[in-house]
Amino acid sequence: MRQSLAGDQRAYVELLQATTRLLRPFLSKRLSFSSEVDDVLQEILISIHKARHTYDGQRPYKPWAFAIASFRLQDHLRMLYADQLRHATDFDELEESLHEDVTESAISYESISKEVEKLPEKQATILRLMHQDGFTAKEVAEKIGMKESAVKVAAHRAYKVLKERLER
Amino acid sequence: MTNINDLVANLAQEASAVKPAPHPFLLSLQWMGAAAIYLAVSLAFSGLRPQIVEHLQNVWFAAEIATLLTLFIVTSLSAALLAFPDLHQKRRLAFAPIASFALFLLVMIFAWGADSPPAPLPVHSFECTLSITLMTLLPAVWTFYSLRQYASTHYHLAGCVASLSAFSVGALWMRLHEANDSIAHVVEWHYLPMLGIGLLGLWLGKVFLKW
Missing domain, CATH: 1.10.10.10 (Winged helix-like DNA-binding domain superfamily/Winged helix DNA-binding domain)
Structure with missing residues (x-):
């Protein structure tokens, strides 16, 4: 991550690929469909990219990446349930x-x-x-x-x- | 999987060197420095309450000011930590405002008990809340603006803590400016509105800090 923060694109590709491998099992356990896993994974990678300035390379990378992953997963689930609730038929x-x-x-x-x-x-x-x-x-x-x-x-x-x- | 690989390639192409965000301690120090200047300038314009030195010798008044100052410092620090997705891996410190709030509450309870016979209520009431809120606006704006530059994963809480931090600047100013010894008035019109500000902060956090 330190190398990628310095602008090393190859290091950045490796980091994002390693992050993908790290997060896929985490998401697969929590989501039903593989397409859903891919969607959330893409969201997480974009978020990691956007927030990469908040990582300084001085502290462990995994808790930082997992914090973003959990945040995006919760966001996704919240939207999913809200959507299901909107389309549900009211009993009354x-x-x-x-x-x-x-x-x-x-x-x-x-x-x-x-x-x-x-x-x-x-x-x-x-x-x-x-x-x-x-x-x-x-x-x-x-x-x-x-x-x-x-x-x-x-x-x-x-x-x-x-x-x-x-x-x- | 192809989509992920494409995305990784695109993100890598966009990736240029980035300057890491400052350490949250430094960030909170910047906010506290700015707030101290703002408070000093405001007090220079509005004036300190008469006989402030004698009042500071009153244990409960001094304790109130000290705990309010602690609350401001702790909430500033917590807001800075909450600006980072992983709370800069200092989770306990990020939730420290709970302890400083409890301490502040305890001091106010004792101060209320010590206010015997009760000091006369001032003639004004909501004007204090209004003035504190107006004083709060500027610190709130700069704290929220600053927080937006980061990536809070606890945006509700960050909004709440940032609002409380800004409000404590206003409350400090009011307590050092207003010539009033009634604890009942201070609790009702200075500190109870803090709860409302905290709740408003939760909502503001969602509006301004969600990314």
Whole structure:
């Protein structure tokens, strides 16, 4: 690093390559995809380049490089999670988009009961209780120990599956 | 991998000789020197409080000034260390303001206890906070400008500590200038706003020191 700070380009190439070899396993342990590792590694190398004047060659290089690597990794993860959060569907919004009364149905339960039984057990139980036994979503929720909104969501998903199967 | 190799080659082409940043101790010394000059000039214009020498013989007033000065020195040093990605590998020293804050708090608690019977409250109130904040602006600007030249990986904390360092210059000036002995007033209008400044510094750090 001392040589590269003095402007020795060959030493600088060697340093950056050694840093790449040093940081790749560190990043691979913490990130899922190799493309992601490459992206963050590039960010780190650029940051090391930008901040190289803050290294004087008098103290160990590795803690300095790892400090920058951790900083950029955290930055990347923060952005990634923020992005996922932005694109996540709000549960309240989902609830609003559901029908007010999910127990109303244009077709009889008996006519589709065979398809209902093919659904996952929880969804089938919910539909059976709502449409065969006539319980409301709230009552079903109390009966099977779920939240009312979760019952509505499960019912909504079951309707979707049933609709696809019946339209086939 | 090809992208990385290309990037390394490009960065190496751009790499010319660079002057390493000064040691953080030297950097903080520069800030402290500038702040001392600023404080001296400000006091020369505004004037020292009457009978300052006698007041300095009061143990708690002297202790307050000494701990405030310590806080200023320690926060300046810490801000300089926080300017470096690895805190110049002096992590403990970078977090030293916590200890000096605790000491300052302790001194203020004792000073409050010793203020018996309580000194009369001055007629003014928020004007002190306003004056200190105005006095703080210049040191804050130069500290933040200086910090921007480096590469802080703890930019929130660096912003907070730099703001507190600048605010302690203002607080020192006010304490050496204002003829007031009421600890209640000093705590409420001089030092409590420090907390707000610290929080503001966290945000300013994000805005100005992120790289």
